[in-house]
Amino acid sequence: MNIRCSTFQLLFSLLHSGRVIPACAALAATALASAPLNVYAQGDAPQGRMITSLAVAINPATHKVYGVNEDAGTVSVTDERSGATREVKVGNGPISLAINRLTDRIYVANTGSGSISVIDGKRDEVIATVQGEAHPYVLAVNETTNKVYVTNTYSNAVTVIDGATNTAWAMKVGSADGIAIDSVHNTVFLMGYEDPNIRMVDGATGAASKVAVGAHLWGIAFDEASDTLYLAHTGTADIVALNRQTHEVRTLPVGAIPCAVAVNPVTKMIYVANYGDRTLSAIDMVTGKVVATLPVGEHPQAVAVDVARNRVYVANVHGNSVTAIDGAKNAVIGSYAAGKNPYGLAVDSSTGQVFAANYGDPSLTAIDGPLSADRK
Numbered sequence: 001m002n003i004r005c006s007t008f009q010l011l012f013s014l015l016h017s018g019r020v021i022p023a024c025a026a027l028a029a030t031a032l033a034s035a036p037l038n039v040y041a042q043g044d045a046p047q048g049r050m051i052t053s054l055a056v057a058i059n060p061a062t063h064k065v066y067g068v069n070e071d072a073g074t075v076s077v078t079d080e081r082s083g084a085t086r087e088v089k090v091g092n093g094p095i096s097l098a099i100n101r102l103t104d105r106i107y108v109a110n111t112g113s114g115s116i117s118v119i120d121g122k123r124d125e126v127i128a129t130v131q132g133e134a135h136p137y138v139l140a141v142n143e144t145t146n147k148v149y150v151t152n153t154y155s156n157a158v159t160v161i162d163g164a165t166n167t168a169w170a171m172k173v174g175s176a177d178g179i180a181i182d183s184v185h186n187t188v189f190l191m192g193y194e195d196p197n198i199r200m201v202d203g204a205t206g207a208a209s210k211v212a213v214g215a216h217l218w219g220i221a222f223d224e225a226s227d228t229l230y231l232a233h234t235g236t237a238d239i240v241a242l243n244r245q246t247h248e249v250r251t252l253p254v255g256a257i258p259c260a261v262a263v264n265p266v267t268k269m270i271y272v273a274n275y276g277d278r279t280l281s282a283i284d285m286v287t288g289k290v291v292a293t294l295p296v297g298e299h300p301q302a303v304a305v306d307v308a309r310n311r312v313y314v315a316n317v318h319g320n321s322v323t324a325i326d327g328a329k330n331a332v333i334g335s336y337a338a339g340k341n342p343y344g345l346a347v348d349s350s351t352g353q354v355f356a357a358n359y360g361d362p363s364l365t366a367i368d369g370p371l372s373a374d375r376k
Contacts, residue, residue, distance in 0.1 A: 058355065067344075173208045236251075295332065
């Protein structure tokens with residue numbers, strides 16, 4: 001998950017003559033007092049706008065890749081098997097998407113239209129447009145209940161969509177930037193960057209409870225096997241591990257400005273992209289210890305795991321590259337070209353194919369990575 005436009009992004013843009021580094025750069029503004037300025041100053045940084053690493057997703061059942069194209073108001077659809085690509089017109093300013101693999105429906109948050117487009121994955125056509133709150137931001141799907149949850153920037157509500165009827169209602173649980181789903185217990189986790197509390201919402205009743213974890217959180221992932229929520233704590237260079245049942249909170253030290261988290265439930269490893277020092281922290285989920293700190297590219301922005309092959313991929317937003325890591329050896333395999341300013345990643349674990357969402361053109365690129373030979 002990555003950051004919305006905020007006071008922090010405004011501050012950072014002023015420091016760099018109206019230009020900003022996307023996403024986690026806004027968080028870096030809180031650390032300027034202790035970090036060298038030249039670490040963050042990037043002359044080729046694109047103009048600031050709302051983005052999120054949930055800009056690309058893959059349905060492994062159909063081997064189709066979906067990526068937003070915010071400027072064009074479209075979603076790019078790529079068939080991995082044939083290589084064919086088409087553009088599906090959605091609303092204004094599509095910013096994020098999520099897939100219900102069971103129903104083969106793709107949900108797109110159109111921040112400029114205040115709407116959510118519903119795409120039928122069989123025909124790759126918009127079959128419904130759901131009106132929500134102003135400025136929808138990120139989405140998450142509970143495939144068990146067939147419900148879709150949408151956060152809304154500068155709103156005190158989360159939009160809930162019934163996937164069976166495409167009807168929507170507002171759940172008044174406060175503003176949120178990040179979202180994660182526990183489908184086993186029908187729990188929705190909501191995170192706000194400036195909110196020191198995590199909200200846990202009962203998906204059946206809408207009742208919400210809070211757990212204090214500290215402010216300035218970014219990056220969120222839930223591991224159902226351990227019943228634990230992991231959050232990147234940008235201001236203190238650690239991640240927070242929150243047990244859903246006991247509400248126990250642990251902090252695990254990582255690198256500077258951690259902003260993305262991914263879990264490999266098979267190997268019981270956690271991976272954290274550290275935007276501020278160009279590293280990836282590999283953490284043993286059982287012991288809570290960092291077992292490796294690996295160099296990646298310039299300003300890592302997103303992280304994704306190929307569970308089947310035990311590979312980890314990191315999008316380097318200012319390196320125009322994706323770093324591949326062997327999870328078994330905790331070793332960097334190599335760096336591979338992406339589009340301009342990659343900020344989101346998706347992996348098809350059945351094929352090993354990796355795709356990156358880019359801030360610049362093209363908006364979606366396939367990564368010719370280390371598994372190319374394996375797929376032949």
